[in-house]
Amino acid sequence: MVSPGAILAVVGVTVRFGGVCALEGVSLGVGPREVVGIVGPNGAGKTTLFNVICGFVRPAAGHIEHAGRPIRPVPHRLASLGIARTIQAVGLWKGLTVVENVMTGARHGGPWNAGRRGWHAERVLTNKALELLSQLDLSAYANHLPATLPYGLQKRVALARALASEPSLLLLDEPASGLSQAEVDDLAQRLGILGKQMAVLMVEHRVDLVMSVSDRVVVLDFGQVIASGSPEQVRSDPKVIAAYLGTGSAGQ
Ligand SMILES: Nc1ncnc2c1ncn2[C@@H]1O[C@H](COP(=O)(O)OP(=O)(O)OP(=O)(O)O)[C@@H](O)[C@H]1O
Ligand SMILES: [Mg+2]
Known part of the structure; x- marks a missing residue:
């Protein structure tokens, strides 16, 4: 079901790869300042859904709506x-420092650089990027090259770069992959704060993280939405337990 007033809505999306139906009639919505987590077993269609929303994959049926309008x-x-997104593979610019990477996330003509040119624009951008780094506890690494940082910090820099476009909707593709438990806990705290400022749609394998930060959880199985609701509702849904979580492992 797609709620009215959603910033982003996926409406009846079907995707086929040859004989494989990766998504079948999937609908879901993300409201303003709502955190929605998408979980599901391997091959359920999570990445495909993310790719449809980002425009990497065209659906055979259905469409995407932004602020109520088909796009x-x-x-x-x-x-x-x-809309800003992070990708699973981090994807930072190797030859740019951390602060320069964050600056590349700023939107041309966006609030950081609208109407400004030359050195003034550069200075405004730099200051804003430094401010973001400070918010994400990355100031100490501003002038480092990404490859010199541990993987967890690189992922946080990628998050800072996504935030540089001042999005109203943040799409996160497996933000916890490759992170230690301590880093996942840190990410959960940060998502708790971000979720009060913007809408977040997160595809994630780590059910513990999704359950702890999401307002709503959508469960995919074999390309279909089998459950959607609060973490508590989803956790106790017999279909979810049978298909995915397994008895007694709902919090894993
Ligand atoms: N480009 C492609 N060509 C052919 N089949 C594909 C392609 N991309 C995905 N599939 C198939 O579509 C189905 C859904 O895959 P998808 O990658 O979306 O699942 P997922 O939920 O992200 O899985 P995982 O948790 O393993 O990342 C799978 O059966 C997969 O093999
Ligand atoms: Mg995937």
């Missing part, structure tokens, strides 16, 4: 809609 997503135009 045809194009990856490099998402920022102009107020």
